[in-house]
Amino acid sequence: MKEFMTLLRLELKARFGTRGTGKPLITVLKILILSVLGILVYSAYIFGVRQLVSMFVLYKMSTEFLILFIAGSQLILVVFGISSVIKNLFRSGDNELLMRFPVSATAVFASKISIFVLYQVIFTLLIELPVFVIFGIKSMQNWSYYALLPVVLIFCIVLPLSISNLLAIPVMQLSSRTKNMFTLSLLVSVIMVAAAFAIYMRVIQGVVNYMKEEAMSFFSKESMIIVAKVAKYIYPANWFAYMLIGEWRIGASFLSLLVVVLFALGAFILNKKLYLSTILRDIEGSGATFTMTTRNHVRRPAWATFCREYLEIFRSSNYSFQYLCMAVAAPVMVYYCNKLAASMGENSIGAVIVPALALMVMLIFCAIILSFAASSVSREGDNFYLTKILPLRYRTQILVKLALYLFVSTISLLVTTVAIWLSGQMTLSSAFAACGISFLVSIAVTCFGVRLDTTRPQFPVGGDGELSVGSISTFVTLFVGFVISVLYGFFGMVGIFLWGITKTFLILMGVSLILAVGSALWLMIGLEKRYERISQR
Amino acid sequence: MEEIMNVAGAEARKDMLIIDHLKKRYINSKRYSINDLTLTLKAGEIFGFLGQNGAGKSTTIKCITGIHPYDSGSIIINGFDMKKDPISAKRNIGYVPDNHSVYEKLTGREYINYIADLYGVSLEDREERMNRYLKMFKITFAVDRQIRGYSHGMKQKICIIAALIHNPKLWVLDEPMVGLDPQSMFDIIDEMKKHTAEGNTVFFSSHNIDLVSKLCDRVAIIHDGELKALIDLHEEGKRESLETVFRGLTMAENLG
Numbered sequence: 001m002k003e004f005m006t007l008l009r010l011e012l013k014a015r016f017g018t019r020g021t022g023k024p025l026i027t028v029l030k031i032l033i034l035s036v037l038g039i040l041v042y043s044a045y046i047f048g049v050r051q052l053v054s055m056f057v058l059y060k061m062s063t064e065f066l067i068l069f070i071a072g073s074q075l076i077l078v079v080f081g082i083s084s085v086i087k088n089l090f091r092s093g094d095n096e097l098l099m100r101f102p103v104s105a106t107a108v109f110a111s112k113i114s115i116f117v118l119y120q121v122i123f124t125l126l127i128e129l130p131v132f133v134i135f136g137i138k139s140m141q142n143w144s145y146y147a148l149l150p151v152v153l154i155f156c157i158v159l160p161l162s163i164s165n166l167l168a169i170p171v172m173q174l175s176s177r178t179k180n181m182f183t184l185s186l187l188v189s190v191i192m193v194a195a196a197f198a199i200y201m202r203v204i205q206g207v208v209n210y211m212k213e214e215a216m217s218f219f220s221k222e223s224m225i226i227v228a229k230v231a232k233y234i235y236p237a238n239w240f241a242y243m244l245i246g247e248w249r250i251g252a253s254f255l256s257l258l259v260v261v262l263f264a265l266g267a268f269i270l271n272k273k274l275y276l277s278t279i280l281r282d283i284e285g286s287g288a289t290f291t292m293t294t295r296n297h298v299r300r301p302a303w304a305t306f307c308r309e310y311l312e313i314f315r316s317s318n319y320s321f322q323y324l325c326m327a328v329a330a331p332v333m334v335y336y337c338n339k340l341a342a343s344m345g346e347n348s349i350g351a352v353i354v355p356a357l358a359l360m361v362m363l364i365f366c367a368i369i370l371s372f373a374a375s376s377v378s379r380e381g382d383n384f385y386l387t388k389i390l391p392l393r394y395r396t397q398i399l400v401k402l403a404l405y406l407f408v409s410t411i412s413l414l415v416t417t418v419a420i421w422l423s424g425q426m427t428l429s430s431a432f433a434a435c436g437i438s439f440l441v442s443i444a445v446t447c448f449g450v451r452l453d454t455t456r457p458q459f460p461v462g463g464d465g466e467l468s469v470g471s472i473s474t475f476v477t478l479f480v481g482f483v484i485s486v487l488y489g490f491f492g493m494v495g496i497f498l499w500g501i502t503k504t505f506l507i508l509m510g511v512s513l514i515l516a517v518g519s520a521l522w523l524m525i526g527l528e529k530r531y532e533r534i535s536q537r
Numbered sequence: 538m539e540e541i542m543n544v545a546g547a548e549a550r551k552d553m554l555i556i557d558h559l560k561k562r563y564i565n566s567k568r569y570s571i572n573d574l575t576l577t578l579k580a581g582e583i584f585g586f587l588g589q590n591g592a593g594k595s596t597t598i599k600c601i602t603g604i605h606p607y608d609s610g611s612i613i614i615n616g617f618d619m620k621k622d623p624i625s626a627k628r629n630i631g632y633v634p635d636n637h638s639v640y641e642k643l644t645g646r647e648y649i650n651y652i653a654d655l656y657g658v659s660l661e662d663r664e665e666r667m668n669r670y671l672k673m674f675k676i677t678f679a680v681d682r683q684i685r686g687y688s689h690g691m692k693q694k695i696c697i698i699a700a701l702i703h704n705p706k707l708w709v710l711d712e713p714m715v716g717l718d719p720q721s722m723f724d725i726i727d728e729m730k731k732h733t734a735e736g737n738t739v740f741f742s743s744h745n746i747d748l749v750s751k752l753c754d755r756v757a758i759i760h761d762g763e764l765k766a767l768i769d770l771h772e773e774g775k776r777e778s779l780e781t782v783f784r785g786l787t788m789a790e791n792l793g
Contacts, residue, residue: 180683289686292644296653296664304654308640308647315642315683382638388604390655391627532606535564 008111030472033479042126049131053138061224062139063241064231069135071237073128074160077120081164084119086172088112089275090282105276120157128156132244145244148253152240155260159236162263165271169278176282180290182315189325194332201336205343235259301392305400312379318466319379323372327412330365334416337361338425355501356492358426359434359508360485362416366409366442367481373405374449374473377457377534381466384459384534394531395524398450405446413438433505440512441484447519449477454523454530484515552613553707553738554578554601559610561600561762570596571607572762578707578740578755581733585753586742589787593762594742595635598711601740602632615706628656631705635712637692641685645676645695648684649702656703663702670698673724689716697725701732708732710741714748726752750779760787 056065089112098108132153136145178185232238236259242252299307313319341357376398380387387397417435420426426434452473488508495504554577561571571593578584588594599605601612603623612619617626639648646667653663671677674694679687684695693716700708708729714722729739729752743749749756750770756779758766765786770776 289683291682293681294644294646296646296650296660296667298658298660298663299650299654301655301657304651308643308651311647312640312642382636383640385599385602385604385634385638386640389602389627389630389632390652391624392655393624535605 008114010111030475033475045127046130046134050134050138053131053134057138059224061228062135063245063247064227066135066241066245067231067234067238068227069131070156070240071234073131074156074237077123077156077160078163078167081116081120081160082167082171084116085164085168086175088116090168090172090279105279106272109271109275117157117161120161124153124157129153139245141245144246144249148244152244152256155240155256158264159260162260162267165267166263169270169274172278172282179317182320185317186314186320186324186328189321190328193325193329197329197333198336201340205340302396302400305392305397306404309401309404316466319372323369324408326365326369326372327408330369330412331416331419334358334361334365335419335423335425337364338420339423342425353493353496355426355430355434356489356496356504358420358431359437359492360489362413362434362438363441363485363488364482365416366413366438367445367478367485369409369412370405370442370446371449371474371478371481373401373446374453374477375471376401376405376450377453377531378459378471378473379466381459384457388532393528395527398454398523398527398531402446402450406442409442409446410439413442430501430505433509437488437505437508437512440509440516441488444512444515444519445477445481445484447516447523448480449473451519451523452476454527454534457534551580551615552577553580553615554740555611555613556597556601557611557613559597559600559607559612561596561605561607568762569608570762571600574610574759574762574764576757576764576767578738580706580736580738582754583729583733583739583752584741585749585756586740586759587744587746587749587756587783588742588759592759592787594759595711596762597759598632598709598740598742602630602709603627628703629706631700631703631708633693633696633700633708633710633713635715637689637696637716639684639692639695639699642683644683645680645687648695649680649699652699653702658703662704666702666704667698670701673728674698674721690718690721693717694721697728701728704737706737708737708739708741710739712743713741714743714745746780746783750776758783758786 053062053065056062089109132149135141136149236256239252239256239259242248243256313323338354338358338361341361342354377384377387387394413435417431421428421431425431453471456473458471458473492504492508495507498504499507556574556576559571559574560569562569574593574597586594586597596605600607601614601619603619603626612626614626615629617629619626640651643651649667650663653667658666667680668677671680674697676691676694679691684692687695693713697710697713700710713725717725726748729741733739753770756768756770757764758768766782768775768779768782770779
């Protein structure tokens with residue numbers, strides 16, 4: 001027990017004890033912005049849930065909703081749980097260190113799983129509980145629903161936790177086998193992100209349609225029959241739901257308990273038997289890398305740096321996902337967002353504002369992709385010294401990185417433009433005008449992000465040499481990118497009404513040009529001196 | 538061989554590294570990590586840099602290589618001022634860091650080629666040097682593997698090859714022998730001697746007084762950021778007394 005408490009304290013301290021920037025103003029600002037964003041997102045979530053529940057209740061599909069919701073949230077918890085279990089339990093950076101000390105594997109496991117349970121509890125209370133409560137009110141459940149709710153919530157925590165633990169070991173083995181198949185990993189990530197986003201946006205679209213016209217059904221009659229049929233067979237989510245709403249309550253309660261206990265027991269036995277050996281095997285196998293025979297060749301310094309930077313991103317699953325995957329999946333995401341925004345905007349204001357909304361969506365995704373640039377210096381980590389000793393001007397090194405970021409984002413932007421033009425969301429001229437504006441804003445955002453990172457880079461890298469925490473520069477860049485996008489969107493909508501699209505887009509183009517030039521100058525002036533001052537002790 | 542000796546002779550008079558009244562203080566630090574350090578290294582010599590942990594050895598090396606800016610003084614490498622013409626100065630340096638950090642996602646060959654590209658090494662030269670060093674350090678078998686899977690010693694060897702790929706005038710090594718097997722240590726020592734015989738200079742820091750006394754032409758002892766002694770080991774009895782002198786200088790300071 002003493003071992004466990006010591007390890008738990010260490011774990012808590014490692015996660016929450018050293019995140020301060022040391023600058024009270026920045027910390028307060030960060031908390032403030034995060035809080036505002038958090039409240040906005042959470043309010044939108046609660047509002048969306050309320051609409052969704054009302055819709056299902058209206059069409060007498062409340063049980064189906066409850067089953068689908070429980071199944072969906074359990075699935076999300078399992079997916080994130082697997083990744084979290086692998087990251088925090090099996091591949092935690094301190095495992096190798098802890099194994100050298102006279103502490104038992106059980107104590108290490110218990111201390112790490114406790115944090116994971118804590119996250120699950122927070123998720124359940126913040127995300128699942130409000131839905132259950134809203135559902136209870138909207139579908140007018142009696143006292144037994146609320147009395148059994150805590151039991152179901154416990155099931156909702158324990159079951160995904162157990163399944164994640166059971167699946168983590170095979171998933172780990174699979175990821176170890178595919179970790180050097182970079183193209184395949186990127187492709188799978190892109191497909192998964194695009195698919196998940198498309199499904200998500202279709203659901204949102206359904207809610208919007210419902211809000212637009214309450215008489216219009218979210219599902220067609222045929223779909224409703226299919227949903228009702230499918231829901232009956234989604235185990236054990238249907239048992240949890242039946243248990244709550246009082247349909248076949250005793251049987252459902254017994255089966256729910258049985259499933260939860262069996263999975264928990266299975267996970268306990270598996271971890272008891274395999275935790276230590278899996279950690280040791282993984283530590284042993286972590287050095288397994290690829291072999292690629294290439295020839296020696298001569299490249300120009302700038303091109304060599306460009307290729308090196310690209311390979312560093314491409315061969316990191318973390319960076320590849322953050323940047324390349326997002327850039328490749330952006331056209332799909334922009335397409336669906338545009339579709340949704342257009343249907344909402346058309347309904348409330350008119351079709352005329354669609355180009356401005358499309359521009360806003362394009363800019364938001366540019367900001368998401370290019371906020372990655374704000375860690376261009378920090379990502380060098382322990383290799384930062386190399387950028388200092390090599391006979392290549394700091395300015396050239398930074399320009400090469402800028403070129404890479406803009407090259408990838410411009411391709412993504414062009415594909416997006418063609419997609420929204422071909423799908424009829426915008427005319428050719430409007431689409432390319434939006435693309436031009438987005439390109440200029442991309443330059444501005446990228447230069448801004450890199451400028452921040454050259455002023456105050458952070459080099460907190462994990463055991464794999466990668467940036468382990470999001471830098472403040474990335475956060476600020478993302479925020480500024482969002483603000484610009486919203487302002488452009490708002491101005492665009494108003495402008496189109498007042499002066500028409502041509503004049504509005506020309507004004508925005510001019511403003512973007514000024515922003516791009518200003519941001520580039522802010523980055524480049526004094527860059528050599530600023531970079532020289534960066535010091536990694 | 539005669540040609541090499543002639544070159545060495547001609548270069549012997551040349552100052553390869555001039556550190557003049559160098560001062561360096563880290564941000565948020567009250568004391569100078571390097572305080573008024575003045576040193577001159579000649580072409581063709583192996584120069585040892587001794588000091589306790591925290592004495593300022595690595596900081597000095599990081600200032601020489603351009604990693605750290607410095608507050609005052611100057612560093613001239615083969616005639617190029619690190620502040621006024623850093624690119625030319627850096628072209629003359631090959632640096633082996635103490636933590637052997639490299640771009641681990643690249644293969645050994647990709648990494649060496651990248652470094653060679655930045656120093657503008659021709660294809661013929663890089664192939665000849667790469668093959669020679671890979672054979673010398675016995676890591677030819679691993680050159681097409683991703684560096685992430687290398688052992689500490691192998692990473693150190695890749696760092697050394699990358700530092701030598703452009704045949705630098707000044708070869709700077711920070712604790713180069715850490716993590717290396719004895720054979721590789723002998724190979725590095727041989728390479729240091731060969732490098733200086735061609736008129737180049739080797740500047741390395743170490744905690745191994747025995748190695749320094751056997752290998753170096755001259756040695757500097759630094760303590761608390763200040764130069765305490767500059768010893769010519771060719772003078773009679775200096776090699777034998779180096780350990781005693783080092784202990785005397787550093788311990789006296791500690792007691793004081």
